[in-house]
C-alpha cells in the first residue's frame with residue numbers, strides 16, 4: 001500500500017491529541033485493536049467480489065452486480081481500497097492515496113473541515129492513515145446517478161482508519177451513497193472515519209449513509225462540512241441494526257451567504273446498542289438556513305439524540321426537530337436540542353418529544369379495524385418516513401426500502 | 412340491530428352514563444340530542460369499545476351477539492364504525508394511509524383516489540392525518556375513512572358542527588351514502604346513531620327516531636323534529652323534566 005504523506009505539523013498535533021477523550025460517548029481503548037490487515041486483491045469488476053461481502057454491502061445500499069444506476073463506485077475492505085471507478089470524466093472517484101498523488105493541491109483541504117486534534121480518534125486516523133475515498137465533481141457537472149462508496153470491515157479486531165474528502169466544485173451536483181458494514185456477526189472491530197466535505201459556490205451535495213454493523217463494533221465517524229455561498233448539503237443517516245457503541249456529531253458550517261444544510265437521521269437502538277448521534281450547524285453567513293431532523297426509536301438500547309444550531313449572521317434561520325419513540329424494554333432516549341444566537345435578527349427554533357406511542361393514536365387506528373400490532377406497525381412506519389426534500393427519487397426509494405427492510409424486526 | 416340494555420359506563424372511576432336502554436333496528440338511523448357534557452360522546456365511545464370507557468353494568472348486543480367485552484378492533488371488524496369529534500393527530504401517518512387501513516383487504520390506490528375525490532379531499536391525501544386540519548376537513552376526513560370501512564353500524568359524533576353551509580350538503584350526502592339511504596327501506600341494512608346539536612343533518616338523513624341525553628340518562632324515542640322544536644323553543648329544561656322524571660324505558 002502506498003504511504004499517505006501528511007505534513008509534520010499535523011503529525012505533531014495528532015500526537016499531542018492522541019490521548020484526548022472525545023466530548024461525548026464512551027472512551028474507547030484503542031490499544032485493543034490491531035491496525036494492520038492483510039492486503040485484499042484489487043477487483044476491476046466489482047461484481048467479482050465475494051458473494052457474502054456483496055450481500056452485506058447491498059444491505060447497506062451498495063449495489064455491485066449492476067452499477068448502471070451509479071455514477072461511480074469505491075470499495076474499501078479493511079484498509080485496502082479494492083475497487084474504484086467512475087463512469088464519467090467529470091467525476092473523480094479514487095482512493096485517497098491515489099488522489100494525493102494526482103492532485104498536489106489536495107493537501108490544502110487536508111484537515112480543514114475537521115480539526116486533526118479534535119480528539120484521540122481524529123489523531124489516531126492521522127497517525128494510522130489507511131486510505132479512504134476521494135470524490136470530486138468538476139465545476140458545473142451534475143450527476144444524475146449517485147456515486148457509491150463502501151467501507152467494509154472484513155477482519156475481526158481491526159481498527160479501520162479512513163480519511164475521506166469530498167469536493168463539489170462550483171455549480172456542481174453530486175449524490176453520494178455510502179454503506180458501512182462488516183463481514184462478521186459478533187466479533188469486535190472499530191471503524192474510525194474522517195470525512196471532510198467542501199461544497200463550493202452554488203454546488204449541491206446529497207450524502208446518504210447507511211450503517212449496518214454488529215453488536216460488538218465501535219464506531220466513531222468524524223465529519224466536517226464547509227458550505228460556500230448558495231451551496232446545499234443534505235445528509236441522510238440511517239442506522240437500524242445493532243452496534244456496540246456509536247458516537248458522532250457531524251458539524252457543518254455555512255460559510256457563504258444563503259448556504260443551506262439539512263441533516264436527517266434515523267436511529268434505531270436494539271438492546272445493548274449505545275448511540276450518541278447529533279448534528280451541529282453553524283450559520284455564519286447572511287441568509288444561511290438549516291433544518292435538523294432526527295427520529296430515534298429504542299427497543300431496548302440507549303440513544304442520545306443531539307442537535308446544535310448556532311446563528312451568527314443576519315437573517316439566518318434554523319429549525320431542529322428531535323422525536324423519540326420508546327417502543328419497549330429498558331431503552332432510553334435523551335434528546336438534547338441546543339440553540340445559540342448571537343444576533344437579533346435570526347430565527348432559531350426546536351421541538352423535541354420523547355415517549356411511547358400514544359394509546360389514543362393506536363386506538364384510532366384500531367377503530368378502523370387494525371389489530372393492535374398492525375396499528376403500532378403503521379405508526380412506527382409513519383414515524384420513520386421522513387420526506388426528504390431534494391433527494392433524487394431513485395435514492396429516496398432506495399432509502400425507503402432500506403428502512404422498510406429493517407422495520408419488520410421492530411414490532 | 413343494536414340493543415343496549417341498562418348500560419352504565421364509568422370513565423376514570425366516574426360514572427358518566429347510567430342505566431341506558433336503546434334499540435336501533437336494522438336499517439334505522441337515530442339522532443341523539445343533549446347539552447354539552449351530558450354523556451353523548453361517552454355513549455358512542457362505549458359502543459365502539461374504547462377501553463377507557465368502562466361498562467360497569469349492562470350489555471351491548473349487536474346483531475344478536477353480546478359484544479360488551481369484545482375488544483375495539485374486533486368490533487370494528489364486525490361492522491361498527493365511528494367518526495370522531497376530535498380525532499388525534501398521528502404524525503407520519505398520512506390521510507391516504509388511514510383510508511388504506513380502513514379499506515383493509517380492499518386497499519387499492521384507485522379506490523383511495525376515488526373516495527378522496529368524492530369527499531373533496533384529494534389535496535389532503537398526502538398530509539399527515541389531522542395535522543393542522545380545519546374543523547371541516549376533519550369531518551370530511553372522518554367520513555371518507557368510514558366510507559372506506561363500510562360499517563354496518565355507524566356512530567357519528569357531531570358530523571356537521573363547525574361545517575359551513577356550502578360543505579354541509581356534501582357532508583349530508585356522504586352520510587347518506589354511509590347509511591345506505593339510496594336503497595329502498597326493505598333492503599336497507601345500515602344503521603346509525605348520530606349526535607347533533609343543530610339538527611341540520613336531518614335535512615339530509617332520514618332519521619325517524621330521536622333521543623335526548625341529560626346528565627347521563629336518555630329519553631325514550633320520539634319524533635326527532637318535534638324534539639328539536641321543543642329544545643329550540645324551551646331549551647333542555649323541558650326535556651330534563653321528561654328524561655329525568657321518567658328515567659328510562661325501552
Ligand SMILES: Nc1ncnc2c1ncn2[C@@H]1O[C@H](COP(=O)(O)OP(=O)(O)O)[C@@H](O)[C@H]1O
Pocket residue numbers: 422423427445446447448449450451452453454463
Ligand atoms: N376521556 C375522558 N376523561 C375524563 N372525563 C371524561 C372523558 N370523556 C368524558 N368525560 C366527562 O364525561 C362527561 C360527559 O362527556 P361527554 O360524553 O363528552 O359529553 P357530550 O358528548 O354529551 O358533550 C363530561 O363531564 C366529561 O368531562
Ligand SMILES: [Mg+2]
Pocket residue numbers: 451452453496568
Ligand atoms: Mg361530545
